[in-house]
Amino acid sequence: MIEIVNPGMMSIVVDGGRYGYMEVGVPASPALDGYALRALNRLLANGEGAPAIEIFGVGFSLRFGMDVSCAITGARVMADLSGGPLQSWMSFAVKAGDVLTVNAIEEGFRYYVGFSAAPVLDKFIGSYSTNLECRFGGYQGRALQKGDRIEFENVRKVGERKIPENFIPRMNPPHMLRVVEGPEQDFFTEESLSKFLSGTGRTFTVSTKLNRTGIRLDGKPLKLRAGAEESIISEGLLPGSIQVPADGLPIIQLHERTLGGYARPALIAKADHDLLAHLKPGDAVTFKMIGIEEAGGLFDKKIQTAVLMNKLI
């Protein structure tokens, strides 16, 4: 058993995601940093998409009611286990009665805490992930609160293992996000697009309007071409799509919507999706357009890195 002492700004149960029912509007709601979840589960000898707790904000703290192994990945944090300092991206042994506390975040935004054990929670529509908006999945369909207890089964212990430094991604701003062409790219003026997508040009800032559904950016608005519609007939939306509503300011759509009605000039390359978990208010963001083949290659390389990591630890 674990008991939440302090949930930080927000902590929820997530896993690899909920797939196969987007046709009736069921979003995937996965861990936003899929690589961090994968590394976490590797450290703990769990299945690749096994559930963990996704957290943002310092102060997160939990008390253990069992002997188990634990790890933290994602944002680099300074943590302690009953007073002894801990690093992230490594597994460590805990004893019943220990208290884990996250004291500071050094790089990145969201972090993941996992255990070498299986939480006793219900799977809904094939996933443990929390759908916050519709209040199902995860822990009672909601964010964790002080005093919540999660029971575990199949409790094991694993050796202390560490993800090598060169396998931990960079999460600090400024973020240069690579993008590929979106379905409505031609809705926007050449000038807007070239400045928006040059990689070195226009810088946007992550606004405070940010949640698991989307990230709104502040900056100079994109301009629609004369005659281009402000909205489109709602249709299927892929995670990472950049939607531009009437005010011209881009919204990076995450994994909670399956349909969208705004023009999409571009889409974040899949290789950079995990980084989206670490955009925080005030961070500088630039975009760089790349070709679809290059984007595919970058993502393949990312998968190879993950496979190599699996071999190393």
Add this chain to the structure above:
Amino acid sequence: MNVSRYGEEGILILFGDKIDLAIHEKVRRFYFFLKSRQFTEITDVIPSFRSCLIVFDRSKTSYEALIALLKEKESLMSPVDIPSPKTCEIPVEYGGEKGFDMPFVQSHTGLSEDEIVEIHTSATYTVFAVGFMPGFPYLGILDERLYLPRLETPRLRVPEGSVGLAQLQTGVYPFESPAGWRIIGRTDKKLFDYRKEPYSLLQIGDRVRFVRA
């Protein structure tokens, strides 16, 4: 098929460029054709008003290979694959606290509450898409006399079961949710149950009739 690439793992297939029952029927047929073949390369399909978005597994196929496969199989598409739409009746309590935008709808349309209910309940609607949130049906096509603009600033919360109007569409919120549509009533009918397959009461192409509760 008008096929285009959308991201590394998306294929967007367009069947037209407007909200139209004939175009939508093409979307529906193609969607059920995909479903009937259970392609293991495809992880999700999102059918909507005028398009089908296919999300594929890059570890199992490529854009080019999947398009070629779909084109080959599509020629074998037979009517057996395409189920007939089912019709569903949704009882609604109109007006009052549950349909709190009714006074606005009356003043905007110049119609009485009874006339509005009469118009809303007299049509059989088609489910053009299910989304925005799990189980939310985009229903059309609404009688032009009930055409209303969306709220400029969506309400933060409307209750589960709220029945709304926006432009030439009507729909039902399956969960308490933020909402930009005008709410004219509420239903007790459960539109989405995450505990039980097939989860959503409605799927694309189904027909809906509203009745006064």
